[in-house]
Structures are given as C-alpha cells and as structure tokens.
Amino acid sequence: MTIETAIKRRTWSQSFYTLVTDRYPAAKHHPPYLRALLDLLFPNSEGECAQVREVYRERIFLWAHGRRPRNIAELDRFNSGEFLNELRSAGLPINYFTRGWFDPLSCSSAPTKIILEKMPSAIRRAALREVKPVTGMEGRVYVTTGKPYTERRDRYLYTGERKAATQVEVPARSPLAQECLDTFNSTPRRLFLVTRENHQAVIDYITGTRDGDERIRRLVEAQRIVDSPEIFYRPVENSARMYCRKSSLASCPSDVRRTFVPDWTEVDLKHAHLSILARDWNLKEARALLESGGSLWDELTNEYLYKVSAEWDTPEVRDRLRQIWKAALPSIIYGQHTVDVARGLVYYADHMAAAVFFQHPVVAELLAARDDWFGERGGINAQTKLELSEKISETELELLYPIVQMFRDMKRPDWHIGLYQYDGCSIHFARRKESWLPRIVNAVNENARRLGVPTSLEVVPLTTEYSGPKPSFKKLRPGQSGKGIPADFRRPLHGFASYTTPCDRTPKITVTKWRYDHKENKWCRGTRKIRLATIQHDLEELAKVNPGAVGKDE
DNA sequence: ACACCCTTCAGAGTAGAACT
DNA sequence: AGTTCTACTCTGAAGGGTGT
Numbered sequence: 001m002t003i004e005t006a007i008k009r010r011t012w013s014q015s016f017y018t019l020v021t022d023r024y025p026a027a028k029h030h031p032p033y034l035r036a037l038l039d040l041l042f043p044n045s046e047g048e049c050a051q052v053r054e055v056y057r058e059r060i061f062l063w064a065h066g067r068r069p070r071n072i073a074e075l076d077r078f079n080s081g082e083f084l085n086e087l088r089s090a091g092l093p094i095n096y097f098t099r100g101w102f103d104p105l106s107c108s109s110a111p112t113k114i115i116l117e118k119m120p121s122a123i124r125r126a127a128l129r130e131v132k133p134v135t136g137m138e139g140r141v142y143v144t145t146g147k148p149y150t151e152r153r154d155r156y157l158y159t160g161e162r163k164a165a166t167q168v169e170v171p172a173r174s175p176l177a178q179e180c181l182d183t184f185n186s187t188p189r190r191l192f193l194v195t196r197e198n199h200q201a202v203i204d205y206i207t208g209t210r211d212g213d214e215r216i217r218r219l220v221e222a223q224r225i226v227d228s229p230e231i232f233y234r235p236v237e238n239s240a241r242m243y244c245r246k247s248s249l250a251s252c253p254s255d256v257r258r259t260f261v262p263d264w265t266e267v268d269l270k271h272a273h274l275s276i277l278a279r280d281w282n283l284k285e286a287r288a289l290l291e292s293g294g295s296l297w298d299e300l301t302n303e304y305l306y307k308v309s310a311e312w313d314t315p316e317v318r319d320r321l322r323q324i325w326k327a328a329l330p331s332i333i334y335g336q337h338t339v340d341v342a343r344g345l346v347y348y349a350d351h352m353a354a355a356v357f358f359q360h361p362v363v364a365e366l367l368a369a370r371d372d373w374f375g376e377r378g379g380i381n382a383q384t385k386l387e388l389s390e391k392i393s394e395t396e397l398e399l400l401y402p403i404v405q406m407f408r409d410m411k412r413p414d415w416h417i418g419l420y421q422y423d424g425c426s427i428h429f430a431r432r433k434e435s436w437l438p439r440i441v442n443a444v445n446e447n448a449r450r451l452g453v454p455t456s457l458e459v460v461p462l463t464t465e466y467s468g469p470k471p472s473f474k475k476l477r478p479g480q481s482g483k484g485i486p487a488d489f490r491r492p493l494h495g496f497a498s499y500t501t502p503c504d505r506t507p508k509i510t511v512t513k514w515r516y517d518h519k520e521n522k523w524c525r526g527t528r529k530i531r532l533a534t535i536q537h538d539l540e541e542l543a544k545v546n547p548g549a550v551g552k553d554e
Numbered sequence: 555a556c557a558c559c560c561t562t563c564a565g566a567g568t569a570g571a572a573c574t
Numbered sequence: 575a576g577t578t579c580t581a582c583t584c585t586g587a588a589g590g591g592t593g594t
Contacts, residue, residue, distance in 0.1 A: 236558095241556070242557095243556090243558060250558095250593070251557095251592055252592075252593085254593085272594085330594085331555085334555035386555080388555075393594090421594065422594040
C-alpha cells in the first residue's frame with residue numbers, strides 16, 4: 001500500500017506509520033513533525049488521531065480569514081476552542097497555523113510557517129520542500145522556509161542530531177560498566193505494545209493531575225514515548241552513570257511512569273548517597289541510623305511535625321516534606337552553601353524545617369565531613385565536585401551489579417530489567433515474582449554488606465502519588481520567602497510575552513546603538529528591537545510585586 | 555552535583571520594499 | 575543610486591523542565 005491509498009482510505013495503522021517514516025525519514029527524528037502530519041492527514045478521524053489532536057490542540061493556533069491572533073486576548077480565545085466553535089457554526093473555512101514544527105532540519109526555534117489549505121498535497125510538498133518560498137500574507141500558499149531544502153540539509157541538523165554529531169563518544173569506564181551497558185541495551189523490553197495499551201490511561205492521568213504548560217509538556221512527552229518507547233543507555237563524560245538521550249520512560253516523572261508500566265516493580269537502594277558516604281567518610285551517626293533500619297526522611301518529618309503541630313500530620317504533608325528533605329541532602333553533599341540550603345528550606349517549608357534539618361545529628365555530621373573532604377582537596381570547586389560525583393556514581397553501579405549478574409546467568413527469562421535508575425531498577429517479572437524478588441534483594445544486600453556500605457534494597461510501593469513540582473534549591477534568589485507549605489509554588493516568569501509571532505503588528509521600539517567591529521576596524525550600527533507589549537507586560541508584573549519600582553527608571 | 559530535552563530570547567546578518 | 579525600514583532567518587546562550 002502506498003501513502004496515497006492510505007490517505008484515500010483514511011485508515012490509521014502501524015503500517016501507515018511505517019510508510020510515512022520511510023518516505024520522510026526526518027519525521028522519525030522529530031516526532032511532533034510526524035504527529036502534526038498525521039493530524040493534518042486525518043483532520044476528522046476518530047480514535048487514535050483524535051487523541052493526537054487532543055494532545056496538540058493547545059499548541060495549534062487557528063488562523064481564519066488569513067489572519068493570526070493579534071493580541072493575547074484573541075490568542076486565549078483561540079486556545080480555549082470558543083473561537084473554533086464560532087467559526088464552525090458560521091460555516092467558515094479553518095486553516096491550521098503552526099510555528100516551528102514543520103521543519104525538522106532547522107533549530108526548534110526557527111519561525112518556519114506553514115499555512116495549509118489542501119492538506120495532503122501541501123503536506124507532501126512541504127515535507128519534500130518542493131514549494132518555493134512565498135512571502136506575504138495574501139497568497140494562498142503557504143510555506144516560507146527561506147532557503148531550499150537541499151541547500152540547507154548539509155549545514156543544519158535537527159538540534160538533537162547536531163548535538164549527537166558533535167558529542168564525543170565516551171567509552172565505558174570499566175569492564176563492569178561495559179557489561180552493565182550491554183545488558184541494559186540488549187534487553188528486549190516489549191514496550192511498544194504496553195505503552196500503547198496504557199496511553200489513554202496516561203493521558204487521563206496527566207489531564208487529571210497537571211494543568212497549563214506542564215500538562216502540555218507531559219502529554220507531548222507521553223506521545224513521544226509511545227512513538228518510540230525503546231530505551232538505550234550510553235556512557236557519559238563526567239559521570240559513571242549511564243544516561244539515555246531522548247525522552248523516555250527513564251526521564252518522565254515516576255507517577256506517570258507507573259501509569260505507563262503498572263506491572264513493573266521498582267527497587268531502590270535505601271539512602272544510596274548517604275550510605276556510600278557513610279563508608280567513605282566514616283560517618284558514625286549515619287551508619288548507626290542506617291544499620292538500625294531507620295529512615296532519615298521519617299526522622300526529620302517526625303521531628304518537624306512534633307515541633308510544629310500534630311494537626312499537620314497528613315499523608316500529603318509527609319510526602320511533601322519527604323521531597324523537600326530529599327532535595328536538600330544532595331545539595332549538602334555536593335557542597336552547596338548552607339545559607340542557600342537553609343533559604344530553600346524556608347522557602348519550600350518554613351524556618352522550623354530548616355532548624356530541624358540542620359540540627360539533626362546525621363546532617364550535622366555529614367556537613368562537617370563534607371567540609372573536611374573538600375578542604376583537603378583545595379576547597380569546593382568544579383573539579384572536586386566532579387571527583388566526588390564520580391566516586392559516588394561508581395559505587396552505585398557496583399552495588400547494583402548483582403542484578404545484572406543474575407539477569408545474565410538466568411537460564412529462563414523470567415524477568416528483565418526495565419529501567420536502570422542509577423540507584424535502583426525497575427524490573428518486569430513475567431513469572432515467579434515471589435521467588436525471584438527475595439533472591440534479588442538478598443543478592444544486592446549481601447553485596448552491599450561485602451562492600452561495607454550500610455544500605456539495602458527496598459521495593460518501592462506503587463502508591464506514591466503526584467505531589468506537585470519538585471523543589472529545587474538552585475534557582476532561589478535572596479528575598480523570596482514562603483509561608484508554610486505552599487500548595488503551588490510555581491511562578492511563571494515570562495507570562496505570555498513569548499506568544500508574539502515574528503510578523504505580528506504589535507508596536508516595537510527600535511534602539512540603535514553603535515558597536516566597534518574589531519575585524520573590520522570600523523564602527524557599525526547595530527539595532528535592537530523591543531516589543532512594546534513585552535515591556536508593558538513586564539512593567540505590569542513588576543508593579544504587582546514591587547509598586548515602588550516602576551516609574552523611577554526608564 | 556551530574557546528565558538529559560525543549561523553548562525562548564536577543565543579536566547578527568540579509569533581502570527587498572519604500573523612500574529620498 | 576543610496577538610505578532607511580521592515581520582516582525574516584539562523585545561531586548560541588540562557589533558562590525552563592526532568593531524572594538520580
């Protein structure tokens with residue numbers, strides 16, 4: 001079957017996917033391109049393509065009567081679908097306008113525009129770049145891509161590919177690492193069907209738990225995973241960990257992952273970082289805590305709730321606190337300034353959380369040991385940080401190695417390693433989970449004991465739920481403060497200024513400035529354009545936060 | 555701290571229309 | 575013919591997100 005007949009029949013199948021990707025190989029490397037292609041090929045179809053359209057709906061701008069949204073209010077109406085319904089009921093033609101997605105060879109930000117009227121032929125021409133550039137708004141077509149495809153092909157690559165091309169191939173660090181790598185990459189995971197089966201559930205889950213930008217991001221990510229679910233790891237330059245390049249199950253949030261592959265069992269080294277350092281830095285408090293089977297997160301949470309109020313003791317608050325502690329500990333280990341960590345704790349929780357954290361004997365001991373360690377090596381700098389992270393990541397892999405060994409020596413494939421998560425694994429048991437799981441746990445625990453690391457493998461309960469975006473201590477600036485545990489601390493910084501398109505009609509201020517060109521040895525004129533709308537928006541935002549600041553300076 | 559990916563922004567350069 | 579203005583292309587950097 002050819003693409004043309006498939007289009008005629010308006011059918012969707014895996015074979016059609018293959019047909020399209022065979023003819024337009026670029027689509028493989030740029031899934032949104034393919035999704036948009038399919039969306040346009042099947043404008044009225046149901047089922048799978050309707051799902052696709054739903055995923056991208058919020059990103060497709062409507063442009064009727066040859067005009068695009070002129071201001072934010074219009075854009076919001078477009079996005080809400082209200083405008084679309086109005087047009088439909090009036091029986092007006094609807095064209096799609098997308099920005100930046102149809103040119104897989106350019107950078108993601110290239111404002112390539114396509115206005116499609118006759119869908120199939122326009123798509124074909126657009127994909128093959130047969131259309132000559134047409135500028136101006138009046139024409140019926142359609143594609144402005146600057147230089148022809150053939151000229152551009154050699155010079156530009158899709159960002160992912162370009163990065164891959166310039167990236168240095170790094171060999172595995174050790175035979176052990178090489179063996180793990182081979183095992184991870186040669187495991188058949190049969191993800192294609194599983195991810196497809198659960199795609200609808202994932203869409204529902206994401207729509208139910210996220211909103212706004214994050215929802216779109218997650219939905220698109222989910223679509224990518226369904227498109228090409230396989231996972232391949234590779235060694236990287238500055239760490240013993242192995243990463244996968246594209247978006248995959250390994251890089252999506254754990255709650256979404258659990259919806260995607262509900263059958264996988266996740267195992268995790270308990271307090272991996274802390275236990276490795278307990279051995280390497282000889283931390284007595286930490287060792288005592290870990291060997292007694294206690295959890296630092298629980299201790300900190302209990303202490304905090306005891307000091308604040310027992311009424312706060314709900315599962316949600318406990319979950320949130322756990323996340324906050326988990327973010328704070330690596331910061332301490334990797335040499336972040338205590339003031340910054342304290343500020344983060346105050347921001348995400350409150351002063352009591354900071355006090356409880358720093359007063360805990362394990363944290364205090366860790367802090368002292370950290371300062372000693374970095375002090376011996378000439379202070380906290382990029383070099384020493386790298387050294388530390390390499391040391392830790394090597395030990396992590398060593399600790400998990402028995403799982404790889406067991407998998408390799410297994411006679412019948414009862415289970416396989418779904419994901420390698422640096423300090424844990426996701427395992428899919430096809431059968432005999434009851435007998436295999438304890439054996440795996442025992443092997444790893446025995447290995448940890450032999451290495452002198454006071455940790456153990458624990459099975460992560462699948463009940464963990466989404467509890468808001470992760471705390472990050474890096475981006476906090478002085479002066480930010482929180483009250484209690486905020487339900488939502490996300491603060492959009494740029495608002496909607498970014499929606500303006502290159503040829504919009506919003507007023508601009510042009511600032512001309514002179515610069516000295518050292519190559520040409522002469523003064524040149526440089527211009528800088530600022531959108532008035534952007535400035536106004538920024539000023540409004542600033543006025544909300546700090547009323548005194550606006551008006552003093554131009 | 556280390557990775558990964560994606561989007562936006564500002565600047566530099568360029569083509570062509572409009573103007574002098 | 576030269577100048578100015580505008581829209582457009584392309585790039586690297588920055589900053590957003592994620593994982594451990």
